[in-house]
Amino acid sequence: MDLEKLEKLAIGVLEELSSYNEKLTQLYFLLVPRAKVESLMAIAYETFPEHSAFFSSVSRNLISYRIYSAIEAIEYLLEILEMEKVSKAKIKEMKVFESADEKVKQASLSFRKEDYTSAFHNLNTALELVLKDKIEIPTTITGVNTSTIIDVLVKHKVECYLYLTEAKKRVLIIDNKIKHQAYSPTKLECLNAIKAMEELISCLRDKEIKLTEEIRNKIYQGL
Secondary structure, three states: OOHHHHHHHHHHHHHHHHOOOOOOOEHHHOHHHHHHHHHHHHHHHHHOHHHHHHHHHHHHHHHHOEHHHHHHHHHHHHHHHHHHHHHHHHHHHHHHHHHHHHHHHHHHHHHHOOOHHHHHHHHHHHHHHHHHHHOOOOOOOOOOOHHHHHHHHHHOOOOOHHHHHHHHHHHHHHHHHHHHHOOOOOHHHHHHHHHHHHHHHHHHOOOOOOOOHHHHHHHHHOO
C-alpha cells in the first residue's frame, strides 16, 4: 500500500476510535474497530520493516489495550508516515538537482568545445527541471512556458527572484533566439549563462518556494 492510502486509512481508524471514551473503553469489547486496528498494524508491519518490532508488539497486545493506547499507536504510525514522506521528498529533490547539475556540467563541456548552442540547450533544460521541481509541476508535462512562470514568480518576488531574472535574461531569452532566429551565441554570453544557472541552482537548492493560491493559479493557467 502506498503512503497516502496508508495515511488515509490510519486517519480514518483514528477518527473512529476517538469517538469512544478513550480512557474507559477497552478495545476488547469493540470487535470491528479492533479488527481495523489489527489490519492497520499488519499493513504498517509490511510497509515499515524497520519498525516491525513495534507494530508486532501492538498487534499482540491489542486485546488488552484501552482506546487511548491504540490511538497512541496510530499517532506514532502517522509520525513515521510523515518522516517517510519528508525523506522521499528530499530524495526526489536531490535527484532533480543532480539532473540539473549534470545538465550544467554538459553545458560546461560544450562551452570548452566552443559548441555554445548545445551549452544553451542544456542550460535551458536545467532551468526547466529546477522550476518544475520547486513549483511542483509534473515532469511529464512538456511544453511548459518557462518565461511566463518566471515572470509570475519575479512579479511576486518569491525566493531567489533576482537569480530567476538573471536566468531568464542570460539563458532563456538567448536560447529562444537560438531556436527561433538561428542566433549564434558568443563565448561571453555562454559563460554568463553558465554562471547564472550555477547561481540559481545554488540559491534554490535549499529553498522552499511558497506559493499563494493566487500565484499558483496564475502559473497553472499558463501551462
